Amino acid sequence: MINQRFNLEDYSLPIIISQKARDIATKFALQHPKGGKREQVYLNTLAVWGVNCYLEWMQIATELKASDSWNPIIQLCANVADLQITGVGRLECRPVREGQEMVSIPPEVQIDRIGYVVVRIFDNLKTAEILGFVQNITQEILPLAQLQPIEELLVHLNSPQRLEFPIPVRLSLWLMDEWTGFWQSVSRQPTLGLRSLSGRDQEFVQGAKLIDLKMQLGSQSVVLWVALTPETEGRIAVRVRLYPTPQDRHLPPNIQLILLSETGAILSEVQSRLQDNYMQLPRFRGMPEEQFSVTVRLAEASITETFIF
Numbered sequence: 001m002i003n004q005r006f007n008l009e010d011y012s013l014p015i016i017i018s019q020k021a022r023d024i025a026t027k028f029a030l031q032h033p034k035g036g037k038r039e040q041v042y043l044n045t046l047a048v049w050g051v052n053c054y055l056e057w058m059q060i061a062t063e064l065k066a067s068d069s070w071n072p073i074i075q076l077c078a079n080v081a082d083l084q085i086t087g088v089g090r091l092e093c094r095p096v097r098e099g100q101e102m103v104s105i106p107p108e109v110q111i112d113r114i115g116y117v118v119v120r121i122f123d124n125l126k127t128a129e130i131l132g133f134v135q136n137i138t139q140e141i142l143p144l145a146q147l148q149p150i151e152e153l154l155v156h157l158n159s160p161q162r163l164e165f166p167i168p169v170r171l172s173l174w175l176m177d178e179w180t181g182f183w184q185s186v187s188r189q190p191t192l193g194l195r196s197l198s199g200r201d202q203e204f205v206q207g208a209k210l211i212d213l214k215m216q217l218g219s220q221s222v223v224l225w226v227a228l229t230p231e232t233e234g235r236i237a238v239r240v241r242l243y244p245t246p247q248d249r250h251l252p253p254n255i256q257l258i259l260l261s262e263t264g265a266i267l268s269e270v271q272s273r274l275q276d277n278y279m280q281l282p283r284f285r286g287m288p289e290e291q292f293s294v295t296v297r298l299a300e301a302s303i304t305e306t307f308i309f
Contacts, residue, residue, distance in 0.1 A: 011149040012120070013130040015050040022125060024049065031072045044069055044081035047095035047119040050128050051083055058154060061086035066180065069093075073176065079106040082113070084180070088157060089114040095121050096131075101144055105137050111289075111308070112168055113137075115156055118147055168291055168308040171228055171236065174205050183207045186225070204229050210245070213301040220252055220298055221245045224305065234288050236309055241280040242272075242296060250275045252298060257281055260293040260304075267292075 025045035029038040048069045055062050063084040068074040082090040092113045096103045103118050118131045132147025135156055169183060179185060186206035204227040213220045222242055229237040242257045244250055251272040258269040259281050270279050286292065286309040293306045 011132065011151075013054065013150055015053060015119075015128040015130060017046055017050065017121075017126050017128055021046060021049040028070075028072065028075060032076055037076070040079055041075050043095040043097075043121055044075075044079070044093075046121055046125070046128060047081050047093040047117075048083050050119050050130060051091065051093040051117050054130055054150070055083075055085070060154075060157065068178075071178065074173075074178065078108045080109055082109065085114070085157070091153075092116045094118050096144070097121060098123050103142050103144060105140055105142055107140065110137050110140075112170060115153060116142075117150065117153060118142075118144065168306040170308050171226075171238075172288065172309065174207055174228060175230060175236075179207065183209045204239075208243075209305070211296050211303055213296065213298050213303060220255075220301070222251065222255065222296065224294065224296060226294075226307070231285065235285050237283060237285050239280060239283050240294055241278050243278045250277055251279065254298070256295070256297040258295040258297065259284070260295060262291040262293075264293075 025042045028045050029042040032038050032041055048064070048067065052062050052064050063086055064070060067082050067084045067090070068078070068080045069082050074080055081093045081095065083093055085091055090113050092105075092109045092115070094103050094105060094116060096118060098120065100120075105116065115133055115135045116137060117133050119128050120131055121128050130150050131144060133150050133153040133156070134142065134147060135152075169180065173180065174183075174185075177185065184207065186208050206225065206227045208223055208225045211222050211224050213222070223245060225241040225243055227239045227241075231237055240257065240259065242251060242255065253272055253274050253276075255272045256269055257271075257279060259267045261267055267284070268282050270281060272279050281294075284292075288309050291306065291308045293304050295302055295304045
């Protein structure tokens, strides 16, 4: 709920922009063509840096270098100012200049975000202030008067309800060799020991992640494998498999691999048998911005990974 009595001047948090932060912003900006893109990248960098400092003060772990806003290729392709919060997701940090009463939220950052923080960058580029926070965005132009105090961000990060909504993994980034979270390119992870991969499998973009199912009497680890094949008209074909870890020869019996639609409906599911060395879902396709989830379940333990094309 919006706090109608919230006054930006009363609740804003001042930030000193260090020379190191300005040097990083300048380095990023100079990697792009002259004009608006350089200024955009410069201000976005300062905004993310300021929020990162605040969260460090609050002892909240972040992964600054893993954020899209710290990646020159993604900077060029999109107007991003995200900060990866460890184990949580991406927080968008949007800059505004002195005198502005509204902030623009680009379409490309209106998904895959756990919230939005607005940072005012003063004209001297040496000081800033964190103005406030909103959890959800419903329009591209957000009036600053609709912001909540920045303390609401800390409440949101500690909310148990937040954990019920996994942040989707954007598969289009894999096609650009950009990997987030604990997902890694299979070619860079020989230790995962994906023994059943054929020569034909090597032709596709492949990502893998170690899944640890916390069981009542310990844990059971498996490897979730996802392969992408770009097709015509923007479609992407997907194959999903589950493998044992290198120290295990076979999958545990009766483990389930389930494909879910964006609404949570079960589209397909498979279950391992005795001595299966891998199992896979039927091949399927998706269009840009479509979403799906994959659940790995064993007895009462389950983990769900959400993806967006």
